[in-house]
Amino acid sequence: MSDSTVAVARAAGDDQAADDLAAWQDRVAGANINQQTLLATDYLNHFNEIVMLLGMVADMPDILDDCKEWAPKSYQDHFRDSTFRDKDLAVEAYDHVPDRFRQPFEETVAHMNDLVAQSIDRIEDALSLDDPEQVQLRAQAASHALQRLMDVASAIIHGSDRAMDQDAIDALMGF
DSSP states (O other): OOHHHHHHHHHTTOHHHHHHHHHHHHHHTTSSSOTTTOOOGGGGHHHHHHHHHHHHTTTOTTHHHHHHHOOOOOHHHHHHTSOOTTHHHHHHHHTTOOHHHHHHHHHHHHHHHHHHHHHHHHHHHHHHTTOHHHHHHHHHHHHHHHHHHHHHHHHHHTTOOOOOOHHHHHHHHTO
16 A cells, blocks of 8 residues: 555545545555556557557558547546456546546546647648658657657556646647
8 A cells, every 4th residue: 555645645634535545555456556546557558559550650641540540538438448357446446546646647648639639630731741751750759749648647657646738748749
């Protein structure tokens, strides 16, 4: 159990939240779910798919159609649809993720979803101009930026409570 996260709740004067969190931390012990944050890295597999597809667009422009079919999926929906061993526990635990992790995590996921949509539009524009160099640059930039955001999400899953701000994301994409 992560005493520091429970201690934060107790210090805030919320003994009930601290007790709830401690109980959930005990429940996820031994599962592939972080005990401190109650989040699982398996969710990032949803984004690995689109990173891989975007990375292939320059060599196979038809892959952009597959990119367009990719859709954002909530954390809980991802696990409901997955074969993750502890998927039911992951779905249930998400409602108990401490706000100090949940807020930056959801913010980062929203940035990733927005970035995918913007990237697809930018790559599609370059394809319509028949500019293979721009297609490659934009696909690489998208893949790199999404990977960076996935690193931020992974850090949050493992106990960081910091998200990347929009200016930093824009800088990654060259906006």
